[in-house]
Amino acid sequence: MGDIFIGNDLDGNRQALDLGRANRHGLIAGATGTGKTVTLQGMAESFSAAGVPVFVADVKGDLSGVAMPGSASFKHADKLEARAKELGMEDYAYSDNPVVFWDLYGEQGHPIRTTVSEMGPLLLSRLLDLNETQEGVLQIVFRHADDNKLLLLNFDDLRSMLAWAYDNAQELSGEYGNVSKQSVGAIQRQLLSFESQGADHFFGEPALEIDDFLKVDEQGRGMVNVLAADKLMRSPKLYATFLLWLLAELFETLPEVGDPEKPKLVFFFDEAHLLFDDAPKALQDTIERVVRLIRSKGVGVFFVTQNPIDIPEEIAGQLGNRVQHALRAFTPKDQRAIRAAAETFRINPDLDVAEAITQLKVGEALVSTLDDDGAPTIVQRTLIKPPRSRLGPVNAKERAIIQSVSPFDGKYDEVIDRESAEEVLAQKAADAVKTAEEVAEKGAEEVAKQPRKSRSIWEKARERAMGAAAGSMASVAAAAVTGRRSRANPTKTAVTSGLGSIATDLAGPVAGRFVRNIIGGLMR
Template identity: 80%
Template sequence: MGTIFLGLGANGENQSLDLGRSNRHGLIAGATGTGKTVTLQGLAESFSANGVPVFVADVKGDLAGISMPGSSTFKHADKLEGRAKELGMDDYAYSDNPAIFWDLYGEQGHPIRTTVSEMGPLLLARLLDLNDTQEGVLQIVFRYADENGLLLLNFEDLQSMLMYASQNAKELSSKYGNVSKQSVGAIQRQLLSFESQGADKFFGEPALEIDDFIQTDEQGRGYINVLAADKLMRSPKLYATFLLWLLAELFETLPEVGDPEKPKLVFFFDEAHLLFDDVPKALEDKIEQVVRLIRSKGVGVFFVTQNPVDIPEEVAGQLGNRVQHALRAFTPKDQKAIKAAADTFRINPDLDVAEAITELRVGEALVSTLMDDGAPSIVQRTLIKPPRSRLGPITAKERAIIKSISPVDGKYDTEVDRDSAEEVLLAKAADAAETAKEVEEKGEAEVGKRPRKTQSMWEKAGKAATSAVASSAATVLAAKLTGRKSRSDPTTRGVTAAVGSIATSLGGGMMGQFARNLIGGLMR
């Protein structure tokens, strides 16, 4: 089983992380300026070098340097090289790492999008800070959209559905339960508030394909997915909800693998306390469940936070690999955190852990990892290894170059706006207005003979399917006339295309009920 070198312990032994135990999750904790980011960067590099893709959130804008090699001319180079020499790293040399830049706002990397339907009403309710009554109304809106084949792709679709719900509150209330205009208005105001912060950019198509996070380069190194989160951190609830959604998507998408020799993906959750701030107990329980279950998908999650007590005990109990940097005992709360951190480690008779936590230097940490038999190692005071890539931010030109050679360049950069709830409801409203006008002018009996203009989802799907089959038939005829052979059976391909057309047209409707993310599915 492979290992990752973490640093040199005070007992003179190398402290390492078992790759096969990395999906048992971990914690990197410590006060500001004690070396958490350097530890994270070094770990991410090592996972990448071992062919493991990584996801990191760059909350301060300095982790992007992981894509570029370090240099003797950069700040702190003497300290890095001195630490490498102190640890006996004879092979230490600066090097870059394969990286893909992402950004919810599409400014510093490829956009990350999901559809409103895929996010689901529960996570949206948390994102919008809705009360129970408002969340119930949102559930009804989603239910109505599902049953009527209305695609909820972006904020405009959701706004249109809410407007429809307000105008037809009496009809919806009789079928689904109370829908008050006041609750709908409150949801609309929250949506407008989040749109003003740019949160609407997260919703739309093309939606993220999780497989694009799990790639290796031509040298077999895992890509490091760097999310630009400095702007995102101004909306901490959006940041936390997005990462929770991403964890749930990973769980839904990836197959069961048990305990692989190395993880399929390692996920670093920086500023992890935001995930648990003001969260209802029911949702906290589900977060704990996701963390526990996602291990079997081969995904390792490392929570990065200043204070270890920020992580609820039920979640902290799942974190087998721990790197604890210095904490300061300025207040009673700080002292409580130090004692709590010390109590989580396997006792070392030669080390006063609580005292050591307050004495650790920058770049030094208390380390305990899971061994081959699954038991935690005895905690050791450890000098953490230096990273080989650049410490600090990169230039806009360097970022543009990295983005241009990205394996997903061009895939997500242009938004697609297909017919969805907004367009369907607008068409229905226009049709209703025209009908009302004609009734007034010609009388109801005459207008009743006029064919309906707006198509149902089945009509649209059938039309698309017919078109697909017709196209395939033309291909068959052309092949016969020219004598060319097709690589696949055109008739089969036509049927497949027809089915695909129907599935696409219905995908946001009845099928949407089954495509919700894990959190929504567990809590419904």
């Protein structure tokens, strides 16, 4: 079936990862500067060469070099070539890889978007850091939108729905359960705060098609999908939530394949500790379930982190392929982490694992993978192979050239804004204002049929109704320009203020019934 060469142990024995076991997930761990990025880059190259597409988050900006061949003029080229010779890599030569660049902000690659509906209330609550009560209110808002076929595509749609929910909290409470204006207001504030960090770029259309991550080039090499995450890391919760959403989408979209000869996709999750920091129990359970079950979809997930204890035990127990770089024992916590890391490996009677972890040099690691029977191999101190592509980032000109020949050029670059909740709610508000104007005109007709005294009452009521309608239209227009919603509901403001004035001024039983019937009809 083939394998992924990782390096040789100190006795010269080959250490490799069985392709048929690569969907059993893995861990790449080690302190800063110990060689994790080089290991990740070399593995990504090998998976690509085997025809397996790869997704990798480029947190520091230097993984983009996987798109370009290495060079003998590179300052560390002599070390790379010496390591290749030491490992007996007779076919070692510099080469590039087929790469597609992605970027949530659309600056260094194709933008990646999803809709608010596809993200769902659970992940969105995590993103907005909502408490349990606020999450329940958000779920009600989503349910109401689904029941009324209101599409939630971007932040504008969600903002409009929240503004409507604020003004109709009592109605929602009667139908779905308690909805307080305070909770809605708190969600609105969190949404505004997160939007200021640029999170709104992630929501909208065209939404990402997961199959575009599963492509191979004309030579049969798997595409390496590189997510520019250096800017994204300034919003770590967005970064973690995005990657969790991506895993969930893969799980929901891909068919069951069991244990294939090679994975359909290998997913490298750098800075993996961010996924679990302050995550509520419900979210951790979701992560564990997705990681456990996604292997049957042919997806291998490799968590990349500085400290192996960053990964919860329930998930760490599912990571069969491990590459452990050096850890430093500066504090009691570091010492506990070293002992914990050592205990995760299958014992090697000839190796003190805990001591070796602190003595590993740059470019060395402790390696244990799953064998043909699915059992972990004995841990070995291993010299990691050198990558064939460039160590270091591409420049702006090189990135632009690669982007220009991307198979997805033009597919995701332009935003599509079709009719959704924002437009539907705005149209309903405009219709209600128009209806209020028509009712006011009918009132004017009644004036002609009334004695002079009653006529003056109608005229005053009509003026108030028209004033309320004009104010609501101004609010709708301002919202259309600014993209923001007033907390006052345009429909309720126009109808109840205008028509309510007529009912108060006339105060007659017949006229009162006339107005109440109109109000009741409009507010249904």
